[in-house]
Amino acid sequence: MLLLLLGIVILHIAALVLLFISTIVSAWSVGVTSSADLWSNCTTANGYHCDPAFTGEWIQAVQALMILSIIFSFLSLFLFFCQLFTLLKGGRFFLTGIFQILASLFVMTAAIIYTVMSPDWVPDSESFGFAYILAWVAFPLALISGLIYVILRKRE
Amino acid sequence: MLLFLTLVSAALVAIAPQSQAIVIYTGWERHALVGSEIRLSCSFFSWRWTSEDVTFSWNYRPDGSRDGISIFHFTGGLPYLDNKGPFRDRLEFVGNPQRRDGSILIKNLDFNDNGTFTCDAKNPPDIVGRPSSVRLLVFDKLPVQAGVITGAIIGAVLGLLVLIVVIYYLMRFLVARRVFSLSVSKHGKKGKGKEGSQQRQGPALYAAMDQSKLKASASEKKKQESRKDKK
Numbered sequence: 001m002l003l004l005l006l007g008i009v010i011l012h013i014a015a016l017v018l019l020f021i022s023t024i025v026s027a028w029s030v031g032v033t034s035s036a037d038l039w040s041n042c043t044t045a046n047g048y049h050c051d052p053a054f055t056g057e058w059i060q061a062v063q064a065l066m067i068l069s070i071i072f073s074f075l076s077l078f079l080f081f082c083q084l085f086t087l088l089k090g091g092r093f094f095l096t097g098i099f100q101i102l103a104s105l106f107v108m109t110a111a112i113i114y115t116v117m118s119p120d121w122v123p124d125s126e127s128f129g130f131a132y133i134l135a136w137v138a139f140p141l142a143l144i145s146g147l148i149y150v151i152l153r154k155r156e
Numbered sequence: 157m158l159l160f161l162t163l164v165s166a167a168l169v170a171i172a173p174q175s176q177a178i179v180i181y182t183g184w185e186r187h188a189l190v191g192s193e194i195r196l197s198c199s200f201f202s203w204r205w206t207s208e209d210v211t212f213s214w215n216y217r218p219d220g221s222r223d224g225i226s227i228f229h230f231t232g233g234l235p236y237l238d239n240k241g242p243f244r245d246r247l248e249f250v251g252n253p254q255r256r257d258g259s260i261l262i263k264n265l266d267f268n269d270n271g272t273f274t275c276d277a278k279n280p281p282d283i284v285g286r287p288s289s290v291r292l293l294v295f296d297k298l299p300v301q302a303g304v305i306t307g308a309i310i311g312a313v314l315g316l317l318v319l320i321v322v323i324y325y326l327m328r329f330l331v332a333r334r335v336f337s338l339s340v341s342k343h344g345k346k347g348k349g350k351e352g353s354q355q356r357q358g359p360a361l362y363a364a365m366d367q368s369k370l371k372a373s374a375s376e377k378k379k380q381e382s383r384k385d386k387k
Contacts, residue, residue, distance in 0.1 A: 057305055064309035071314070 005084075008152070011145045012080070012100065016073045018138035019107060023066045026050070027129035028114065029122045036122065037131060038063045058117040065110035066135070072103035073142060080149065087154045097149030104142030111135045178202045178285035182275050185291045188265050195250060196290055197259040198275035202282045208233070209280045212251070212258030215287070216243070218271040228260055242268065265294050 022028075026037040034043040038059060042050040076099035083093050114132065179201045188194040198212060211231040217224035227238040228247060235249035246264050251257040258277055262269065269292060276287035 060303070060305035061309060064306040067306070067310055068313055071310075 008145060008148055009077075009080075011141065011148070012073070012077055015100075015104075015138050015141040015145055016070070016077065018134050018141065019066070019070050019073060019103075022131040022134035022138060023070060025131045025134075027131040029118065029126040029132070030129035031123070031126035034126065035129060036126065038066065056117075056121055058113055059121065062110045062114050065106045065113070069103040069106035069110065069138075069142070072099050072106060076100040076103060076146070076149075084154075089154055091154050093149040093152055093154070097146045100142055100146030100149055104139050104146055107135055107142060108139045111139065178277060178279055178282045180275060180277050180285055180288040182273070182288040182290040185293065187293050187295060190265055190267060190294050190296050192265055193261055193263040194265060194292065195259055195261050196273055196275075196292070197257070198251070198277065198288070199256050199258065200277040200279065200285070201256070202279045204279055204282045206254060206256055207280055209278075210253050210256075211278045212253065213276050214258075214260055215274040215276070216241075216271055217274070218242075218268070221271075224272070224274065230258060262292075267294050270294055 023038065026035050026040060026042050028038060029036040033045045034041065036042070040050040042048065076096050079099060080093060080096040083091075083096055087093070111132070114135075115128075118128075180198065181200065182196065182198050186194060186196065196214070198214070209232070211229070213226060213230070214228035215224045216227045225241055227241055227243050228249070229236045230249065230251075230253060233253070237247045237249065238244050243262060246262055248261040248263065249259075250261045251259040256277075256279075258275060272289050272291050274287045274289045277285070
């Protein structure tokens with residue numbers, strides 16, 4: 001039981017860390033001399049410097065969804081520890097699971113929006129970077145951990 | 157102690173003249189579409205009553221230019237508008253001096269109108285104050301400011317979440333107070349003799365379990381047994 005608990009928490013934290021990294025690291029789109037994330041465009045062409053990102057509607061939606069998914073994943077982790085001590089025996093971690101699944105849906109939506117809309121503002125010389133892939137990886141991780149929360153029953 | 161008092165009084169004396177001065181307010185930056193009109197507001201705060209001799213003046217400095225020109229002056233109860241400069245026939249006084257409002261309206265905006273507008277107000281004998289400036293940017297399409305949509309989406313979702321939580325607790329509170337009688341309280345009626353919502357929740361939970369979870373618990377026992385076997 002303890003091992004299972006530990007596994008779930010680690011899975012959850014892994015998803016959370018992936019979300020964090022993909023939101024912060026400047027590698028959603030990577031070119032030879034430039035890279036871009038949700039917040040800034042950086043180039044190494046003549047000295048390393050970053051400009052604020054293009055402020056379109058869609059990239060702002062991606063920003064918002066990534067932040068929301070981090071917030072919800074955090075809330076879910078918090079609720080998990082709350083429910084761990086308050087839940088009756090045999091109860092399910094519904095609330096925790098719902099929050100985690102919502103977080104996974106948010107990150108999925110963000111990644112989809114970025115996939116579909118990024119040709120509008122990313123130059124052709126850049127391709128998707130690893131932060132973008134991490135966002136996609138975080139989606140199934142969060143979804144799986146959310147589903148486990150819903151399926152799991154509490155035992156002492 | 158004496159030193160402290162003198163320090164405090166010195167500070168008060170230093171602050172007092174400032175609080176007597178006139179403080180002028182305008183915006184910080186305004187965005188407008190080309191061809192539209194914009195109201196540049198200017199108001200002031202003064203410790204004195206608004207006198208008959210209150211004056212407002214607006215000064216315009218185009219972007220890239222060092223000097224400004226006066227485009228509007230209000231004195232003696234009459235507005236004097238720009239009649240030779242870039243804003244002739246496009247300027248209108250829409251303020252109300254008695255209410256400390258010296259706003260102007262600029263019509264039919266053009267890209268050349270980008271610049272800094274400075275408002276100065278005097279409320280004799282209160283004349284010591286710093287003019288306040290507002291920057292006007294004219295666009296053919298209003299840009300979305302960074303973070304506005306991001307903030308709106310995050311705020312909306314979190315607000316919705318808070319609203320749901322508040323409604324949930326409100327309903328629970330009302331049901332507990334028996335303002336409402338939802339079907340939830342049907343189970344609770346068994347425990348009506350006892351007082352307090354927590355005691356009523358217990359039986360309700362058991363009742364819910366009794367009805368639906370009998371089969372489930374049976375199957376679960378099997379699962380648990382099989383798990384034990386595996387171990």
